[in-house]
Amino acid sequence: MNADRPIGIAGAGSIGCFVGGMLAASGRRVALLARPRLIQEIARNGLRVSSFDGSERMAAVDRLILSDDPSILRDAQTVLVTVKSADTGEIAELIARHASTDAAVISLQNGVGNVPLLRDRLPGRNVLGGMVPFNVVALGDGRFHRSTSGDIVIAQDDVGTAARLSVPGLAIKATANIDGVQWGKLIVNLNNALNALSNIPLRQQLAQRGWRQLFADQMAEGLAAVRAEGIAPVSPTPLPSNWMPHLLRLPDALFGMLLGRTMKIDPEARSSMWEDLQRRRRTEIDYLQGVITAIADRRGLEAPLSRRIIALIRKAEADGKGSPGLTPEQIRDGSATSIEQPRR
Ligand SMILES: NC(=O)C1=CN([C@@H]2O[C@H](COP(=O)(O)OP(=O)(O)OC[C@H]3O[C@@H](n4cnc5c(N)ncnc54)[C@H](OP(=O)(O)O)[C@@H]3O)[C@@H](O)[C@H]2O)C=CC1
Ligand SMILES: CC(C)(CO)C(=O)C(=O)O
Numbered sequence: 001m002n003a004d005r006p007i008g009i010a011g012a013g014s015i016g017c018f019v020g021g022m023l024a025a026s027g028r029r030v031a032l033l034a035r036p037r038l039i040q041e042i043a044r045n046g047l048r049v050s051s052f053d054g055s056e057r058m059a060a061v062d063r064l065i066l067s068d069d070p071s072i073l074r075d076a077q078t079v080l081v082t083v084k085s086a087d088t089g090e091i092a093e094l095i096a097r098h099a100s101t102d103a104a105v106i107s108l109q110n111g112v113g114n115v116p117l118l119r120d121r122l123p124g125r126n127v128l129g130g131m132v133p134f135n136v137v138a139l140g141d142g143r144f145h146r147s148t149s150g151d152i153v154i155a156q157d158d159v160g161t162a163a164r165l166s167v168p169g170l171a172i173k174a175t176a177n178i179d180g181v182q183w184g185k186l187i188v189n190l191n192n193a194l195n196a197l198s199n200i201p202l203r204q205q206l207a208q209r210g211w212r213q214l215f216a217d218q219m220a221e222g223l224a225a226v227r228a229e230g231i232a233p234v235s236p237t238p239l240p241s242n243w244m245p246h247l248l249r250l251p252d253a254l255f256g257m258l259l260g261r262t263m264k265i266d267p268e269a270r271s272s273m274w275e276d277l278q279r280r281r282r283t284e285i286d287y288l289q290g291v292i293t294a295i296a297d298r299r300g301l302e303a304p305l306s307r308r309i310i311a312l313i314r315k316a317e318a319d320g321k322g323s324p325g326l327t328p329e330q331i332r333d334g335s336a337t338s339i340e341q342p343r344r
Contacts, residue, residue: 011083
């Protein structure tokens, strides 16, 4: 086996190309398992990664291997899983068949079901959870832009995987409580669907109190469900999860000050679910709001907002016209968009 073992990226899209590009720009060998259209895009233009702080780097061509053939993962010492949640089962089968059994497998996905699924399909392997707090926009022509701030967090292990993977401009931190961190991220990700339905960039959305109040109500519903399960979510932002619904309800000027001090958001940042709707792809709604309604069903709780938002996203997926561009009022009052009334 090769002494300079690459870092495998299993399913390179926005997150995989950004993370892989940053690693390759710092001299790490990176093997990107990607779709042919993306391979062609990168072969034509190279892989360029940029950030909200104005930095821009080109991945070193000689550090990058690109293929749609999963045997590209054969030598990898670490495999970063960066597919959408619906594809985790399939990518796990490919990892099982092609990656070495000693490779650490790290999920950099949203949601809380990917790590258990990977462990189930990859018995005996070292599977670690991870959390990406920032947004990446695929700009086309091989360019991937990190449009919000925050550091990746992965589960702590004995061999210092987090420190080993960190490179300048891409710090990867270790945590002893990755489950809490992933649940905390899920609570924040409940806004992915709102942003997708709004058809406006995240910064613009968060600047409007009507959107923030809806996000706060959605978050409060999610937190109630998660707490009923006995889970203590760890916030992916400097602000504790429990405070967030209250802070989101602050007047615009106060909230704007607070947001400006805690994170950076580029004007073009939008949620990955918005991108899914625009590209006519299946969204991750079942792995986000769907987790909350599943808990609510089990625990006999109400989760009307989550159910309404699921119905609206399903309608947008079925319509295949991209984001419907709804207002917070239209989302609260499902009749305006002629969706079925939520169950319960
Ligand atoms: N985008 C973002 O800003 C953020 C995303 N996340 C999370 O990260 C995860 C990845 O998201 P994102 O990067 O946006 O997703 P993308 O859809 O951009 O990337 C996943 C890529 O993997 C490809 N793929 C799937 N299966 C295979 C396969 N067998 N072989 C080769 N390629 C494959 C997909 O192709 P195809 O579409 O053709 O199937 C797609 O191009 C998600 O869980 C998301 O929620 C977390 C934080 C921020
Ligand atoms: C926007 C962000 C970074 C946080 O909700 C995200 O996780 C996504 O786009 O999927």
